[in-house]
Amino acid sequence: MKAALLAIGDEITGGITTDTNSAFVAEQIRAVGVEPVAFFAAPDDPDAILRAFQRALEEADVAISTGGLGPTADDLTTACVARLASLPLHEDEPSLRAIETRFRERGLEPTANNRKQALFPEGSTVLPNPIGTAPGFVTPVDGKHVICLPGVPREMRLLVKESVVPWLASRNPEERFASRIFSVFGLAEAALDELLVGVVSPDEARLAFRAAFPRLQTRVTVRGAPGDDLEARLDALEERVRERLGHHVYATGDAGMEDTVGKLLREHGQTLAVAESCTGGLIGHRITDVPGSSTYFLLGVVSYSNEAKQQLLGVSPQTLAAHGAVSTQTAEEMAAGVRRVSGAALGLATTGIAGPGGGTAEKPVGTVCIALAWEGEVWSHRYELGARSRDWVKGMTAQLALDRVRRHLLQTSTV
Numbered sequence: 001m002k003a004a005l006l007a008i009g010d011e012i013t014g015g016i017t018t019d020t021n022s023a024f025v026a027e028q029i030r031a032v033g034v035e036p037v038a039f040f041a042a043p044d045d046p047d048a049i050l051r052a053f054q055r056a057l058e059e060a061d062v063a064i065s066t067g068g069l070g071p072t073a074d075d076l077t078t079a080c081v082a083r084l085a086s087l088p089l090h091e092d093e094p095s096l097r098a099i100e101t102r103f104r105e106r107g108l109e110p111t112a113n114n115r116k117q118a119l120f121p122e123g124s125t126v127l128p129n130p131i132g133t134a135p136g137f138v139t140p141v142d143g144k145h146v147i148c149l150p151g152v153p154r155e156m157r158l159l160v161k162e163s164v165v166p167w168l169a170s171r172n173p174e175e176r177f178a179s180r181i182f183s184v185f186g187l188a189e190a191a192l193d194e195l196l197v198g199v200v201s202p203d204e205a206r207l208a209f210r211a212a213f214p215r216l217q218t219r220v221t222v223r224g225a226p227g228d229d230l231e232a233r234l235d236a237l238e239e240r241v242r243e244r245l246g247h248h249v250y251a252t253g254d255a256g257m258e259d260t261v262g263k264l265l266r267e268h269g270q271t272l273a274v275a276e277s278c279t280g281g282l283i284g285h286r287i288t289d290v291p292g293s294s295t296y297f298l299l300g301v302v303s304y305s306n307e308a309k310q311q312l313l314g315v316s317p318q319t320l321a322a323h324g325a326v327s328t329q330t331a332e333e334m335a336a337g338v339r340r341v342s343g344a345a346l347g348l349a350t351t352g353i354a355g356p357g358g359g360t361a362e363k364p365v366g367t368v369c370i371a372l373a374w375e376g377e378v379w380s381h382r383y384e385l386g387a388r389s390r391d392w393v394k395g396m397t398a399q400l401a402l403d404r405v406r407r408h409l410l411q412t413s414t415v
Contacts, residue, residue, distance in 0.1 A: 001172040003029055004038040004056035008067035008077055009151060013043040021066040021156050025149075028160050033175035033223070034062070034168050044074040046083075053084050057144050064164070067151030069134040071113040077148050078119060078137075085141045087121040092135075095126055099133045127163040129155055138167065178230035179221040182241055183251040185214070185403055192216050192245075199240045204233070213392070214399040215250075215257070250406060257402040258286040264409040265296040272405065273299040273342035275313055275334040277325065278352035278368055280304070282398045299342035303334065313337030326351050326363050328380035331371035335380075339373045346408070347373040350401050352383075354393040368397045372404050379404070 005025055011017040019041065026036040038059040042052035049068070056063035068077030082089050096118035103110040120126060120137045127136035127149075134150040136159045147164055149156045184192060189211055200207055200220060210217045220241065222233045242249055250260045265272055274283050274297075284300030287293050301312055306325055309315040315333040323329040331349045339347025352368025359365035366385035371378060383400060385393055 001034045001062065001168065002037045002060040003034050003062045003064055003168075004040065004060035005036060006040045006042065006052050006056050006063055006065040007151075008042050008044070008049060008052075008065055010044045010074070012041050012067070019066075021149075021151065021153060024153070024157060025064055025066070025160055025164075028165055029064070029168055030177045030179065030221075032165055032169040033172045033177055035177075044068065044076060046076050046080055049076055049080040050084055053080065053146060057141060057146070060144075062145045062147060062168070064147045064149065066149045066156050069117065069136070069148060069150045071111070071116050071133070075116070078116075078121070081139050081141075081146050081148060082121040084146070085121050085139055087123060087139070089119040090122040090124075091115070092118050092120055092126050095120075095128070095135050098128065098135075102133055125167075127159050129159060131155055131158060136163065174225065175223060176226050176228070176230060177221055177223050178234060179219050180234045180238060181217050181219050181253050182238075182245070182249050183253070183255065184216045184218065184245060184248050185250055185257065185399060186248045187216060187245075189216055192218060192248075195244050196241065199244050200237060205237055214396050217254075247407065247410065250403070256286065256289075257399055257406065258290050261402050261405050261409075262287065262290045262293055262296060264406060266292075268409055270346055270409065271296050271298050271342075271344040272346045272348060273297075273301075273338045273344035274401075275301045275303055275338035275347065275349040277302070277304055277309070277334070277350060278354045279350045279394050279398050279401070282394055283348070283350065283401055286398060286402070298344045299338060301338055301341075309334060309337075313341065324363070326353055326367055326369060328369045328371065328382050331369040332373065332378045332380045335371035335373035336378060345374060346405065348401055348405060349373075350397050352393070352397060354390045354397075355387060356390060359387070366393055368393065368400075370397070370401045370404060372408055374408070379408070 005022040007019040007022050012019050022039055040052045040056055042048045053063055068075050099114055100110050117134050121139045125138040129135045132155040136149040139146045149159050206221045208219045220237050222230050224230055276283055281302045287297050303309045303312050306320050313334050314337040319329050319333055331351050334349035335347040349371045353359050353365050355365035365387040369382045371380035385396055
């Protein structure tokens with residue numbers, strides 16, 4: 001079974017809102033053997049929506065749309081599907097009662113246009129929405145099907161998991177897909193592709209690549225009948241992928257570097273403190289985004305000025321005078337200082353020139369220094385990241401710093 005996905009709304013086609021709904025739907029339906037083959041977007045215009053649905057059904061067995069099911073005048077999806085299928089609109093009494101109940105539970109009265117959300121093309125299967133006022137629905141169209149879902153991500157995700165995926169699975173019993181994602185850092189996309197040449201044959205799995213700054217991901221997908229042990233096949237393929245990529249794989253799945261570092265810190269019974277200059281607290285923010293990080297993250301200091309580096313971390317004025325704030329020597333003293341002040345097992349530090357100004361011939365924009373201190377020892381390195389955007393330099397520096405902690409905990413010495 002093939003599916004085409006359609007995002008509806010001026011906010012999508014106008015670039016105001018990024019369409020993350022279609023990506024979620026695509027990932028979920030692949031698990032039950034439905035292959036996404038096309039993506040469309042249409043503004044809040046009835047003719048444009050109709051054309052998009054027509055094109056979607058030319059490409060696929062089922063068209064799945066998100067958006068345009070609200071009560072306002074620019075919510076046109078339901079009427080367009082009725083027009084596409086040449087069906088009259090029919091008011092679904094259970095849906096109307098559910099909408100009215102939802103409003104009254106909040107002490108509100110539904111307006112007249114809320115009744116519009118209980119209208120569906122005649123003969124459609126309604127997909128109840130327990131957390132919103134816009135139900136989804138499935139409508140047959142010339143032997144194929146259109147599935148319409150609300151655009152609110154929280155509501156859409158619930159309906160996909162509880163209604164759409166089971167509906168699709170019941171109509172596509174012959175085939176299943178399973179995928180495994182490997183998050184990679186420290187390789188360029190071309191190098192990643194080259195390393196994986198021949199690791200998977202086309203008849204046993206499919207490889208795909210995704211650049212998601214500051215990491216790369218490769219996805220391995222296998223297919224088979226519902227009774228096949230797809231996970232066992234993925235386990236065998238994972239061994240081969242890891243053998244090729246080694247320490248460059250830092251996570252299986254979509255976990256961030258901060259998740260992996262947190263897991264390793266817990267496993268090793270280690271604690272961490274961070275002194276940041278050029279990253280401005282980004283590392284601390286990422287670490288504390290992980291639930292339970294208080295068990296291993298003790299302190300984060302943003303020591304932006306030279307005075308702060310001296311007063312808070314004990315960086316020597318002589319070091320700053322001789323080598324400057326952006327130097328491996330200063331980074332090492334920052335790392336040792338934050339470790340000493342916090343009592344953490346590991347002290348991590350960053351300093352650099354994020355740009356767009358401030359660079360010199362000796363230290364151009366994109367020069368960053370990272371240091372990691374532990375009992376009796378310290379590691380540091382200077383990186384030349386280039387004159388990229390400020391956000392890019394900060395993001396890459398944070399990723400490099402977290403990766404250094406990971407490699408240290410894994411006892412990997414490669415820089």
